Amino acid sequence: MFPLARFRVDDQSMEPALHAGDYVLVNRWAYRKVEPIPGDIVVLRNPEALGQFLVKRIASGTAGSYVVLGDNEAHSRDSRHFGPVPKDLVIGKVRYRAKA
Amino acid sequence: MSIAHTLLRALDRVAPARVAHAHCDIPCGIYDPHHAQLAAHTVIRMVDLIGQLEKPGPDATPEQRQEYHNKLARYIATKEQHAEIYKGEVRVLWGDYFKPEHVQQFPQLHDIVWKALKSASKGRQEINLQGAEDMLNQANEIAEIFWKTKGVATVKAKAPYPTARDTVYPKLG
Numbered sequence: 618m619f620p621l622a623r624f625r626v627d628d629q630s631m632e633p634a635l636h637a638g639d640y641v642l643v644n645r646w647a648y649r650k651v652e653p654i655p656g657d658i659v660v661l662r663n664p665e666a667l668g669q670f671l672v673k674r675i676a677s678g679t680a681g682s683y684v685v686l687g688d689n690e691a692h693s694r695d696s697r698h699f700g701p702v703p704k705d706l707v708i709g710k711v712r713y714r715a716k717a
Numbered sequence: 718m719s720i721a722h723t724l725l726r727a728l729d730r731v732a733p734a735r736v737a738h739a740h741c742d743i744p745c746g747i748y749d750p751h752h753a754q755l756a757a758h759t760v761i762r763m764v765d766l767i768g769q770l771e772k773p774g775p776d777a778t779p780e781q782r783q784e785y786h787n788k789l790a791r792y793i794a795t796k797e798q799h800a801e802i803y804k805g806e807v808r809v810l811w812g813d814y815f816k817p818e819h820v821q822q823f824p825q826l827h828d829i830v831w832k833a834l835k836s837a838s839k840g841r842q843e844i845n846l847q848g849a850e851d852m853l854n855q856a857n858e859i860a861e862i863f864w865k866t867k868g869v870a871t872v873k874a875k876a877p878y879p880t881a882r883d884t885v886y887p888k889l890g
Contacts, residue, residue, distance in 0.1 A: 623725060624737040640725040640734060660737045672737035698816065715721035 620646040622709065624660055624670060630687030630695070631672055634658065638717030641672065647710035653683055658711040661685060664699045670708065671695075683707065748814040750860035753833075754884055756803035757853035760840045761880045763796035764849050800841035803852060807833050810859060815866075823862045829855055853882055860885040 626639045635641065635658070643660045653659060653675045663669040673685035673695055681704040687693020696702065725734065770789060773782045811830045820826050833855035839848030857873070864871045869887045876884040 623728065623734040625729070625734040627736050627738045630738075640722060641737065663738070670735055670737045713721075715725050716719055717722060 620644055626672055630689050630693030632689045634688050636717055640715040641711045642713040643709040644712045645709035653678060660708040661702055662706040664702055664706060748810055750863045753803050753806040753856040756799040757856045758878055758880045759799040760796050760852055761849040763792045764844055764846045767792045767844050797841055800837045804834055804837045819866050826862060829858045857885040
């Protein structure tokens with residue numbers, strides 16, 4: 618598996634860190650040996666619709682389960698709604714952002 | 718727009734990037750059961766008005782018949798429209814606002830919503846005062862649960878409209 622994956626950011630839940638239309642490069646190998654830490658921006662599968670991807674920030678985590686939140690709380694559906702997310706839904710860590 | 722962005726966008730033509738939703742459904746957090754309650758009042762009022770409408774007798778003039786049909790059609794159209802508004806509002810509260818933990822706390826919620834939608838179908842299809850009143854009663858029950866999930870106390874008071882039925886209001890401020 619090639620480690621880098623490209624995603625285009627849609628909507629506003631990660632403003633101001635990420636805006637709709639930005640591209641991000643994600644390191645899919647980032648969490649092979651280490652665990653996500655609070656503050657990491659990650660792309661994950663939407664636990665409510667597995668075919669869809671979300672971009673959120675890790676807020677906290679224990680033993681393979683992570684609370685993810687959007688930076689823009691008023692416009693984010695996240696762990697406040699769907700609870701902590703298991704590690705295997707986390708695709709990888711956002712390494713690079715290209716602003717729209 | 719950065720060079721990197723232009724390059725990445727160009728790559729999209731070859732192989733489109735997957736989309737990472739910062740999703741939303743915009744949970745804007747703005748919900749209120751009042752719309753459903755209000756729509757139920759309107760349906761009750763239309764049933765009342767239809768009942769009060771004087772039917773043209775055998776010696777009514779064409780103009781009187783026309784006026785009767787015009788009023789009846791308008792009341793029915795409004796009743797149809799507001800029964801549908803009611804159903805839309807109830808569905809939004811049910812599908813978007815209420816969360817699994819609310820249902821754990823209020824296990825009767827699904828049943829109330831189901832009854833509310835059935836009453837609204839009746840309120841729409843028929844000239845049925847009981848159906849219209851059921852709509853309001855179920856909207857009131859939903860409103861009570863809704864305001865409880867918000868930690869807001871409620872009061873039941875006669876609505877200040879011609880329908881004057883008991884209606885659940887939040888005690889705000």
